[in-house]
Amino acid sequence: MISDDPRDADALARLRELIRIPTVSPLATGIGENTEASADWSPFDAFAAALERLYPAIHRVLSREVVAGHTLLYRWVGQEPGAAAVLMAHYDVVPATDEGWTHPPFAAEVSGEGADRVLWGRGTLDNKGSATTILEAAESAAAAGFTPRHDVYLLFGHDEETAGTGAEAVVALLRERGVTVGFVLDEGGAVVEKLFPTVDVPIAVVGVSEKGTTSFTLTVEQQGGHASTPPRLTATARLARAIVRVTDRPFRARLNAVTERMIRTVGAHGRGPLKFVFTRANLFRPLLVAVFARMSDETAAIVRTTVAVTQLSAGLAANALAERAQAVLNVRIAIGSTVEQTRRQLERAIADPLVRVEILSANDPAPVSRMDGPEWNLLAESITAAYPTAVVTPYVQTSATDSRQFSRVSRTVYRFSPFEMSAEERGTLHAKNERMHVQTFFTGIRFYEGLIARL
Known part of the structure; x- marks a missing residue:
């Protein structure tokens, strides 16, 4: 369906302007080193200034303050006292160069015609698209x-892709002011298809929790020397062996209560024998765990703690033995486990006292939010109004969001991006050729218009 709302062309122009502002997150240049303090913040200042110009009604009616340097917090005063709602997104993006992109990442080019129009650019899906739908509906x-x-x-965070200090500071500020927080909605799940075999209807997956995001370092320190006379096991070889051992011993797959409910909810729309199995997830738990662990990378991440080696560091010269070799493991901890349990399992898998396992940054899984009640119903009704054929289901988000900071003050924290995303499009998150269909952006605006009207 092609939008015939005359406001949509202007909304698209505003999103394109915001994508062209390269609000790239300050990134670590080395293991454990962060360059945030020396970053160029001028694009972030330009983004904030652009919002004032593009959304005059918001800046006339709502109050705005800047928290933690660049996070933007707007307050829309309600008619009466009560728990406040928080609609949040982040406007920082991960880096991108022109290399390998069909269209430059910060050009915000549109290709195609009609319902096939696609907007290309860093931040379309993660997460300026969501931020702009909130702004358009609120305006x-x-x-x-x-x-x-x-x-x-x-709430529009400035450092979600790195430390999340902006959202953390906002939570502390609201607590200090005695604000009771109720409904919270951040980025997260989306409207997807072909999530389960034999299920043909679109599925709106809503994150009611998220896995813990923790980084560990593996460090080996031993005698160096000339590379012409290496010992049997160099520091780098010992580190490599440790990495292989961790990779060869994946964490145990389990079916938690949220995933079981998702399987039952989605499976009810399946066909044949699989429908029978899906709707009786409690009876077929071992089978479903085995299937999910092997079906795809996405389903495997739903049922277990995952480990990815993301950074390696060793050696200063080509002909000298490294005296120190180090790797960073980015670990997404499944609900039901903890940082400390994960550390102990890594040590057991490595089984080498000369490989030191240390925590670089730590977050346990977020508490599970309510999957029923007024706040859940409010969200489900708003999703159904925007996507009438979609089945709404809770799930455990595998990636981290700023919303985890609010889990300490609210039991109704949800993660949902109001866009249809194909598997290919989801694969562009933090990768080349990030893009979104223009029509789903317009539908996302309708979603937030309906949600705000129900608040």
């Missing part, structure tokens, strides 16, 4: 004189 409501029942906060 329309504010301009029309709408006032929510209770306070609504709009």
Whole structure:
């Protein structure tokens, strides 16, 4: 369906302008080293200035303050006291160069015609697309004189892709002010298809928790020397062996309560014998665990703690033995486990006292939010209004979001990006050729318009 709303062309122009501002997250240049303090923040200042110009009604009706340097927090005062809602997204993006992209990452080019139009650029899906849908819906409501029942906060984080200090500071600020937080919605799941075999209807997956994101370092320190006379096991070889051992001993796959509910909910729309199995997940638990662990990388990540080696460091010269070799493991901890349990398992898998396992940064899995009640129903109704054929289901988010900071103050924290995303499009997150269909951006605006009207 092609949008015929005259406002949509202007909304697309505004999103394209915001994507062209390269608000690239400050990244670590070495293991354990962060360059945030020396970063160029001028694109972030330009983004904040652009919002003032592009969304005048928001800046007339809502109050805005800057938290932790560059995180933007807007307060929309409600008609009466009550738990505040928080609609959040982040506007920082991961780096990208032109190399390998069909269209330059910060050019915000549109290709195709009609319903096939696609917007290319870093941040379309992660996460300026979501930020802009919130802004567009709030701008329309504010301009029309709408006032929510209770306070609504709009939160746009500046460092979600690195440390998440902006969202953390906002939570601390709201607690200090005595603000009771209720409904929270951040990026996360999306409307997807072909998630399960024999299930043909689109599925709207809503994150009710997220896996813990923790980085460990593996460090080997031993005598160096000339590379012409190496010992049997060099520091780099010992580190490589440790990495292989970790890779060859994956964490045990398990079916948690959230995933079991997702299987039952989605499986009810399947066909044949698989429908019978899916809708009786509690009876076929061992079979389903085995299937999910092998079906795809996405399903495997749902049922177990995952480990990815993301950084390696060793040696200063080509002809000298490294005296220190180090690897960073990015670990996504499944709900039901902890950082400390994960560390102990890594040590057992490596089984080498000369390989030191240390925590670089740590987050346990987020508490599971309510999967029923007024807040869940509010979200489910808003999704159904925007995507009438989609089945709404909870799931455990495998990636980290700023919303985890709010899990300490609310039991109704949800993660959902209101866009249809194919498997190929999801694969462009943090990768080349990030893009989104223009029409789903328009539908995302309708989603937030409906959600805000229900607040």
